Amino acid sequence: xxxxxxxxxxxxxxxxxxxxxxxxxxxxxxxxxxxxxxxxxxxxxxxxxxxxxxxxxxxxxxxxxxxxxxxxxxxxxxxxxxxxxxxxxxxxxxxxxxxxxxxxxxxxxxxxxxxxxxxxxxxxxxxxxxxxxxxxxxxxxxxxxxxxxxxxxxxxxxxxxxxxxxxxxxxxxxxx
Numbered sequence: 001x002x003x004x005x006x007x008x009x010x011x012x013x014x015x016x017x018x019x020x021x022x023x024x025x026x027x028x029x030x031x032x033x034x035x036x037x038x039x040x041x042x043x044x045x046x047x048x049x050x051x052x053x054x055x056x057x058x059x060x061x062x063x064x065x066x067x068x069x070x071x072x073x074x075x076x077x078x079x080x081x082x083x084x085x086x087x088x089x090x091x092x093x094x095x096x097x098x099x100x101x102x103x104x105x106x107x108x109x110x111x112x113x114x115x116x117x118x119x120x121x122x123x124x125x126x127x128x129x130x131x132x133x134x135x136x137x138x139x140x141x142x143x144x145x146x147x148x149x150x151x152x153x154x155x156x157x158x159x160x161x162x163x164x165x166x167x168x169x170x171x172x173x174x175x176x
Contacts, residue, residue: 030075030152034167037073038150040064041100045146045171057085057102057146065091068099075099077151077164084149101149107173146171 041064045057068089076097080086086098150167 027152031165031167033071033073034075034150034152037068037071037100038148038167038169040067040071041102041148041150042146042169042171045148046174057104061087061091064100065089073099073150075150075152077101077149077166080149084147098151100151101147103147104144105147107143107145143173145173 044060044063044067064087074089076088076099078098079096080098080101084101084103086094086101088094088097089099148169148171152165152167153163
């Protein structure tokens with residue numbers, strides 16, 4: 001009887017290690033897909049032919065959906081943070097079961113603040129601060145970058161979605 005009880009506890013340990021190994025493999029596979037899709041989306045947004053340069057992200061959404069389906073990315077998140085637009089795997093704007101989130105961020109304000117600090121120094125002669133705006137001037141173009149959020153889960157068999165994680169990324173500054 002002693003060997004039977006020892007065999008059962010070893011069997012339980014083996015099952016626990018198999019479940020842990022499976023969970024780690026699922027997490028690794030899901031995160032690598034999410035990072036690959038994020039990198040593809042950033043590359044597509046930064047490409048000269050994309051609509052992101054002109055401010056129209058909707059024109060590039062079908063290409064993003066095609067890449068998502070190519071990569072086999074199927075993870076979804078509950079919701080996007082404030083200011084982001086969430087899209088599902090069909091390319092529709094949705095509020096829940098979101099595949100990815102995108103938002104355009106104006107980075108012109110950062111340059112305006114830096115110029116304002118420089119112009120406050122009495123030794124520097126520069127254009128009055130009131131002429132600089134985040135929308136650009138004749139001397140400064142409009143500057144934007146895009147933030148992207150994708151989701152992945154710890155997807156263990158029999159338990160399904162256990163934890164939800166986010167992958168975030170940003171494009172380089174794009175001038176309009």
